[in-house]
Amino acid sequence: MNIAILYGGKSSEHEVSVRSATAVVQNIDTKKHNVLLIGITKAGRWYLQSANEVQKVKSNKNETLSITQNQDMVVSIIPGGGTDGGLITVGSNFGAKNLPVDVAFPVLHGSYGEDGAIQGLFETANIPYVGGGVMSSAVSMDKEKTKQIWIHAGLPVVPFVCVRRYEYENEDLWQNIVKNVERDFTYPVFVKPCCAGSSVGASKAENKKELQDSVKEAFLWDDKILIEPFIEAREIECSVTGNTEFTAYTPGEVVSSHSFYDYDAKYNDPNGAQLLIPADLDDAHLRTVREISKKAYRVLDLTGLARVDFFLDKKTDNFYLNEINTIPGFTSISMFAKMCEASGLNYSELIEKLFELAIIRFKNRAVLKTSRA
Numbered sequence: 317m318n319i320a321i322l323y324g325g326k327s328s329e330h331e332v333s334v335r336s337a338t339a340v341v342q343n344i345d346t347k348k349h350n351v352l353l354i355g356i357t358k359a360g361r362w363y364l365q366s367a368n369e370v371q372k373v374k375s376n377k378n379e380t381l382s383i384t385q386n387q388d389m390v391v392s393i394i395p396g397g398g399t400d401g402g403l404i405t406v407g408s409n410f411g412a413k414n415l416p417v418d419v420a421f422p423v424l425h426g427s428y429g430e431d432g433a434i435q436g437l438f439e440t441a442n443i444p445y446v447g448g449g450v451m452s453s454a455v456s457m458d459k460e461k462t463k464q465i466w467i468h469a470g471l472p473v474v475p476f477v478c479v480r481r482y483e484y485e486n487e488d489l490w491q492n493i494v495k496n497v498e499r500d501f502t503y504p505v506f507v508k509p510c511c512a513g514s515s516v517g518a519s520k521a522e523n524k525k526e527l528q529d530s531v532k533e534a535f536l537w538d539d540k541i542l543i544e545p546f547i548e549a550r551e552i553e554c555s556v557t558g559n560t561e562f563t564a565y566t567p568g569e570v571v572s573s574h575s576f577y578d579y580d581a582k583y584n585d586p587n588g589a590q591l592l593i594p595a596d597l598d599d600a601h602l603r604t605v606r607e608i609s610k611k612a613y614r615v616l617d618l619t620g621l622a623r624v625d626f627f628l629d630k631k632t633d634n635f636y637l638n639e640i641n642t643i644p645g646f647t648s649i650s651m652f653a654k655m656c657e658a659s660g661l662n663y664s665e666l667i668e669k670l671f672e673l674a675i676i677r678f679k680n681r682a683v684l685k686t687s688r689a
């Protein structure tokens with residue numbers, strides 16, 4: 317198959333995406349598949365990368381993919397193009413060249429990659445793609461909307477107050493929100509953007525002054541933020557795959573040495589977090605995590621894959637769903653792949669499975685009527 321791997325992107329998680337995509341390329345069977353690398357710059361422009369780039373990361377585990385901005389290799393999408401030519405390169409020197417793509421894998425985290433935007437582009441181009449569809453991706457990226465759906469399904473979530481920018485910018489509305497937060501929650505509280513990832517813009521606030529600072533910071537990243545009670549919690553995660561039959565893999569646990577699992581603990585500090593697989597839980601708790609994960613995934617109509625993240629409250633032993641990631645960190649040492657591996661699905665098998673799921677979903681949707689004729 318011709319597999320297009322898209323990476324980088326106009327997202328706060330650009331660098332993480334490059335690392336994830338490098339691992340995908342390193343583990344893809346290039347005897348079976350032809351890999352097309354599409355690097356997306358931070359400004360959001362798409363460039364086809366040379367085939368040497370695949371060899372570079374395959375022959376040296378320490379190499380990472382780069383993004384070369386060759387104007388002759390700008391990639392564009394043809395609406396309705398389909399698998400024979402839904403993507404095309406246009407270049408002033410070479411004219412246009414068709415790139416057949418059997419499956420696109422947006423190894424993109426966060427905005428424009430995980431939020432339904434690129435999924436809409438693939439739908440428009442009529443190309444099969446890995447992961448959730450437009451609605452599922454968009455909702456899963458939005459922590460408020462995700463929680464509303466989970467609450468509706470009777471699933472446990474951390475209580476929250478959602479604040480929109482226009483409310484924050486109106487002094488009366490904002491003072492009222494602060495009053496309600498202080499009435500309903502006790503400090504410390506936790507503040508985070510609704511639609512971000514990798515803990516960017518997220519912080520803990522111990523008092524009203526810190527709440528103001530945290531909220532200001534969170535609004536740098538999004539027009540909508542959440543304020544929640546700070547839960548002293550163990551962080552449990554579970555990988556799920558499937559379109560209609562769902563598999564929840566061995567749950568894992570993240571033990572962060574920081575005051576919460578912040579960006580540095582995730583990516584910069586080598587001692588920032590310890591990953592335990594399986595999570596140090598008894599069988600009953602492990603089963604509960606897997607069951608809730610499948611439900612949380614199903615009610616969002618997800619397809620392909622997702623990582624479901626939980627808090628286990630240290631004081632009450634209650635589970636809360638925290639969030640869901642539809643394109644989770646995907647390096648070979650990332651939780652997602654490691655948890656699948658702990659259940660017997662190795663990294664290469666995992667990506668094959670995701671390609672298969674992408675094609676099955678595409679075929680099922682292709683038979684739907686779009687015309688009365």
Ligand SMILES: Nc1ncnc2c1ncn2[C@@H]1O[C@H](COP(=O)(O)OP(=O)(O)O)[C@@H](O)[C@H]1O
Nearest residue numbers: 506512513514515516544545546547576577639
């Ligand atoms: N209500 C909360 N109480 C305590 N810690 C929290 C809370 N919400 C988030 N965190 C901490 O912040 C991290 C990032 O928040 P999360 O909701 O997972 O967003 P992101 O999409 O950035 O990963 C979590 O892994 C956790 O360590």
Ligand SMILES: [Mg+2]
Nearest residue numbers: 514515625639
């Ligand atoms: Mg998270």
